[in-house]
Amino acid sequence: MSSEAAPMTAIESLRARIERIEGGRRRAKSALAFGLEALDGRLPDKGLTRGVLHEIAGGGRNGGDGPAAALFAAGIAARTKGKVLWCLSRPDLFAPALAQVGLLPDRVIYVEARDEKTVLACMEEGLAHGGPAVVVGEAARLSMTASRRLNLAAEKTGAIALCLRRWSRPNDAAEFGRPTAAATRWRISALPAAPLPVPGIGRARWRVELIRSRGGETVDLELEACDATGRLAFPADLSDRSAAPPVGRAKRRASA
Amino acid sequence: MVTAADGLARGQGLRVGMAAARATAAVAALEVEEHDPAADAEALERLALWVLERFSPIVAVDGADGIVVDSTGADHLHGGEAAMLQSLVGRFATAGISARAAVADSWGAAHALARHGAEPVFIAPPKHGASILKPLPVEALRLSPETAEALRDLGFSTIGDLLNTPRAPLALRFGEALTRRLDQAAGRRSEPIEPLLPAESIVASRNFAEPIGAAETIARYLGKLVVMLCDELQEKGLGVRRLDLLCRRVDDRVEAVRVSTARPVRDVGRLTRLLCDRIETIAPGFGIERMTLVATLAEPLAPAQKLAALTDEILPDVSSLIDVIANRVGEERLYRLAPVESDVPERSVRRIPPLAPETGETWRRDWPRPSRLLRRPEPIETLALLPDHPPASFTWRGVRRRVRAADGPERIFGEWWKRDEELAAVRDYFQVEAEDGERFWIFRSGDGEAVETGSQRWFLHGLFG
Numbered sequence: 001m002s003s004e005a006a007p008m009t010a011i012e013s014l015r016a017r018i019e020r021i022e023g024g025r026r027r028a029k030s031a032l033a034f035g036l037e038a039l040d041g042r043l044p045d046k047g048l049t050r051g052v053l054h055e056i057a058g059g060g061r062n063g064g065d066g067p068a069a070a071l072f073a074a075g076i077a078a079r080t081k082g083k084v085l086w087c088l089s090r091p092d093l094f095a096p097a098l099a100q101v102g103l104l105p106d107r108v109i110y111v112e113a114r115d116e117k118t119v120l121a122c123m124e125e126g127l128a129h130g131g132p133a134v135v136v137g138e139a140a141r142l143s144m145t146a147s148r149r150l151n152l153a154a155e156k157t158g159a160i161a162l163c164l165r166r167w168s169r170p171n172d173a174a175e176f177g178r179p180t181a182a183a184t185r186w187r188i189s190a191l192p193a194a195p196l197p198v199p200g201i202g203r204a205r206w207r208v209e210l211i212r213s214r215g216g217e218t219v220d221l222e223l224e225a226c227d228a229t230g231r232l233a234f235p236a237d238l239s240d241r242s243a244a245p246p247v248g249r250a251k252r253r254a255s256a
Numbered sequence: 257m258v259t260a261a262d263g264l265a266r267g268q269g270l271r272v273g274m275a276a277a278r279a280t281a282a283v284a285a286l287e288v289e290e291h292d293p294a295a296d297a298e299a300l301e302r303l304a305l306w307v308l309e310r311f312s313p314i315v316a317v318d319g320a321d322g323i324v325v326d327s328t329g330a331d332h333l334h335g336g337e338a339a340m341l342q343s344l345v346g347r348f349a350t351a352g353i354s355a356r357a358a359v360a361d362s363w364g365a366a367h368a369l370a371r372h373g374a375e376p377v378f379i380a381p382p383k384h385g386a387s388i389l390k391p392l393p394v395e396a397l398r399l400s401p402e403t404a405e406a407l408r409d410l411g412f413s414t415i416g417d418l419l420n421t422p423r424a425p426l427a428l429r430f431g432e433a434l435t436r437r438l439d440q441a442a443g444r445r446s447e448p449i450e451p452l453l454p455a456e457s458i459v460a461s462r463n464f465a466e467p468i469g470a471a472e473t474i475a476r477y478l479g480k481l482v483v484m485l486c487d488e489l490q491e492k493g494l495g496v497r498r499l500d501l502l503c504r505r506v507d508d509r510v511e512a513v514r515v516s517t518a519r520p521v522r523d524v525g526r527l528t529r530l531l532c533d534r535i536e537t538i539a540p541g542f543g544i545e546r547m548t549l550v551a552t553l554a555e556p557l558a559p560a561q562k563l564a565a566l567t568d569e570i571l572p573d574v575s576s577l578i579d580v581i582a583n584r585v586g587e588e589r590l591y592r593l594a595p596v597e598s599d600v601p602e603r604s605v606r607r608i609p610p611l612a613p614e615t616g617e618t619w620r621r622d623w624p625r626p627s628r629l630l631r632r633p634e635p636i637e638t639l640a641l642l643p644d645h646p647p648a649s650f651t652w653r654g655v656r657r658r659v660r661a662a663d664g665p666e667r668i669f670g671e672w673w674k675r676d677e678e679l680a681a682v683r684d685y686f687q688v689e690a691e692d693g694e695r696f697w698i699f700r701s702g703d704g705e706a707v708e709t710g711s712q713r714w715f716l717h718g719l720f721g
Contacts, residue, residue, distance in 0.1 A: 060692060061655065067627040067695075071721030074627070083574050094629035094718060095593040095605050096619040105593050106614040109574070111581055112589040122581050131574035190721075192660060192693040201663045201689050204720065225721065228621070 059189025078102035078230030082133035085126040130157030147180035185212035313500035313512035364441030368396035386442035390416030460484040467543020495520025495557030520557040626718030633715035643704030657690040695720035
């Protein structure tokens with residue numbers, strides 16, 4: 001028992017040292033739990049950490065428009081309290097869909113910026129202000145510098161920063177591969193729904209991939225899309241068995 | 257004598273300068289009013305003040321029949337120059353005033369184009385120079401009537417004629433005024449606009465013995481001016497809705513910055529922050545010798561109780577954030593979306609100001625709605641059974657997708673009370689799932705049978721998450 005506990009404390013002390021080196025300004029981080037053990041358990045703060053930047057992108061052929069990624073972000077925002085600032089440069093978001101995952105129209109303030117640079121600037125402004133609980137921005141390009149600035153602004157106030165990465169040409173998708181300072185990087189793609197016994201469409205199903213997570217593990221899950229309160233759920237036919245086998249842990253750690 | 261004639265009067269044959277007796281003879285039911293230049297000037301000034309409050313910090317009365325506006329740095333808040341002019345002329349029209357407006361690089365050129373080129377608006381391309389003025393008559397140059405008449409006598413009818421003539425003889429014959437007006441119109445000579453100040457507005461200003469130019473210096477004095485202004489606002493119980501900073505440079509140009517707030521504000525920190533964000537837009541030139549802060553629009557601001565009960569949850573106030581972002585991107589680009597009672601998807605959403613009171617309303621939830629709605633429906637190639645089956649496959653943007661499952665139709669009828677051509681129109685919406693799980697919102701224009709309900713073609717309108 002004691003031999004098992006000893007290396008854990010060594011890791012803990014190392015983590016504490018690293019945090020000290022990274023700067024004393026890091027506050028104790030709270031997190032917004034997804035309510036799914038398979039997801040929360042793999043995240044370093046047992047949920048989506050407040051006060052940092054998270055990146056969300058779509059997958060599949062519609063990846064550039066990311067309709068599922070937008071709903072995933074809306075679902076996160078729906079589970080918080082307070083205003084939500086949504087900065088975009090292409091106004092094709094359809095608000096009734098956001099209301100259907102629990103993000104009511106009274107809470108969302110939209111900023112329609114002329115270009116992506118302004119989108120990022122407005123995001124930063126919103127994060128530094130601290131009024132909005134969640135700040136969402138839609139951008140194709142997110143440089144290391146820009147993402148660090150967003151991180152710093154979010155750290156000051158503890159707001160959740162979500163960057164929806166979208167692109168109009170498949171070539172621009174390469175932008176998404178570049179490194180940023182975001183704490184997590186998600187990819188949400190649509191999956192076929194479970195067939196119904198009658199003609200019609202079942203509840204939407206997503207592949208939720210956590211492709212990068214600072215200080216945590218990657219996740220690849222098949223989940224049911226956000227419900228009317230913004231919560232994800234395990235598909236009924238999968239909930240009895242493990243949906244995602246643990247990935248190569250040591251290897252991913254090294255690359256994360 | 258007739259002193260002014262609008263479109264209706266000109267249609268009846270009345271002309272400016274016509275004797276009153278002739279005019280009454282031409283139009284039987286004419287009522288003659290005494291010309292009152294003082295009242296006209298007063299009305300024009302009131303109009304100029306109205307423009308000052310709404311459009312730009314630098315506004316002045318131009319002659320007896322015009323208003324000149326320096327729109328530098330103000331047009332982007334109204335959606336660009338074209339949109340600003342349209343809105344200006346439109347608002348005048350609803351007030352019963354027919355106006356013509358032009359945007360140009362200099363006061364002189366804008367004056368000339370508004371009176372002789374605008375139908376009813378004209379936008380000169382930036383850096384247009386003198387060439388754009390060539391076809392305009394010499395009267396457009398703001399000359400005295402005698403000079404204009406003398407020029408006509410000598411055969412100069414357009415500004416182009418004057419520009420093609422050597423300057424020295426012109427100056428000798430007509431004096432310095434003519435060449436000065438020519439230079440001002442072509443933008444070769446600066447012509448500062450002396451901005452109108454509302455009579456009872458709250459003003460804080462400061463003169464500098466030594467002109468200032470550095471951004472830090474401007475920011476420091478800005479802070480002092482805001483404190484002065486807020487003291488005065490406090491005394492009168494007012495808060496600012498629109499605040500103008502006018503910087504008079506040593507070369508007599510006035511650089512202006514305008515900030516607006518969504519609610520009346522009297523907070524020194526917030527106002528300083530809003531103004532300091534815009535310092536980079538001030539070109540100090542050789543230095544600023546006078547800074548003036550004007551509360552162009554002020555509204556009563558009474559102290560308010562913040563918390564009604566101890567159990568209330570305190571949600572942070574976002575109005576200061578709204579102001580910062582609105583002054584950066586423009587007020588109309590910052591909004592909330594509210595539901596509209598309409599089944600047509602693109603009409604079911606309307607924009608409301610970000611700080612409008614919360615209504616608690618939302619859209620009906622019985623039908624799924626896509627998270628991305630295309631700006632306009634895009635035609636798709638389909639293979640579908642008529643009349644009420646979803647397509648078996650469709651091709652959108654060059655990619656063919658097979659439909660695995662579908663839901664629908666959700667029939668949406670045209671809103672005949674809004675538009676006549678929608679009387680019989682029908683759209684049948686289907687939610688379809690492609691083989692890879694992606695979901696689309698497609699519709700058929702028409703009910704699949706009757707021709708008058710639509711073209712029976714298929715469109716893709718949105719993407720589901």
